[in-house]
Amino acid sequence: MSSDRLTPAEASARTLELCRIAPVIPVITVHDAAHARPLAEALIDGGLPVLEVTLRTPAALEAISIMAEVAGGYVGAGTLLTPDDVMRAKAAGATFGVSPGSTDRLLDAVAAEGLPTLPGAATATEAMRLLDRGYTTQKFFPAEAAGGASALKAIGAPIPQITFCPTGGIGPGNVRDYLTLANVACVGGSWVCPNDLIAAGDWAAIVNIARTASVLVR
Ligand code: 3PG
Numbered sequence: 001m002s003s004d005r006l007t008p009a010e011a012s013a014r015t016l017e018l019c020r021i022a023p024v025i026p027v028i029t030v031h032d033a034a035h036a037r038p039l040a041e042a043l044i045d046g047g048l049p050v051l052e053v054t055l056r057t058p059a060a061l062e063a064i065s066i067m068a069e070v071a072g073g074y075v076g077a078g079t080l081l082t083p084d085d086v087m088r089a090k091a092a093g094a095t096f097g098v099s100p101g102s103t104d105r106l107l108d109a110v111a112a113e114g115l116p117t118l119p120g121a122a123t124a125t126e127a128m129r130l131l132d133r134g135y136t137t138q139k140f141f142p143a144e145a146a147g148g149a150s151a152l153k154a155i156g157a158p159i160p161q162i163t164f165c166p167t168g169g170i171g172p173g174n175v176r177d178y179l180t181l182a183n184v185a186c187v188g189g190s191w192v193c194p195n196d197l198i199a200a201g202d203w204a205a206i207v208n209i210a211r212t213a214s215v216l217v218r
């Protein structure tokens with residue numbers, strides 16, 4: 001266990017800072033660790049320096065450790081489900097975490113490991129439970145399936161003290177609906193790093209997509 005325990009309030013302050021750096025956090029799935037460095041460089045070059053690498057592939061932890069060495073980036077681990085995920089992500093060099101939902105075991109682990117984490121909520125009750133623990137910055141997931149921007153706007157009326165990073169089903173056609181909400185700091189999405197462009201090594205195309213996303217107005 002790390003000695004750098006982090007309170008939920010401290011974690012939320014740090015994740016809010018990260019969410020304010022750019023309008024979009026790329027949600028990255030890496031199948032080949034050789035792609036990690038050029039992909040991180042392309043996204044950072046395009047103006048999206050806060051990167052979430054999902055722990056869904058065997059290459060993910062190696063990709064995190066490679067991306068953590070790329071100057072100008074902030075590399076986090078997504079799909080944190082268990083305390084073991086938290087420890088492995090931190091050991092690989094992740095400086096923040098993202099989880100699709102929230103369990104007490106997971107929240108205890110991120111606090112004990114001192115890994116600032118965006119915990120996931122999809123309903124008012126889940127968001128309130130996290131707020132009870134002190135989490136004022138949360139991920140809204142799965143954003144589109146859970147009601148989209150109108151649901152998030154509605155949650156913000158009675159609970160304006162939570163700021164969200166909605167993720168799941170967001171792309172060029174609906175991203176502005178989220179970014180204009182008062183309770184949204186940024187969004188997460190995989191559309192800025194499509195699998196086919198990664199597989200083709202078309203880093204220039206990814207720089208272009210990232211540039212377009214990086215100037216979206218919040
Ligand atoms: C995630 O993996 O956290 C999100 O589901 C990414 O969603 P997207 O692929 O719809 O952007």
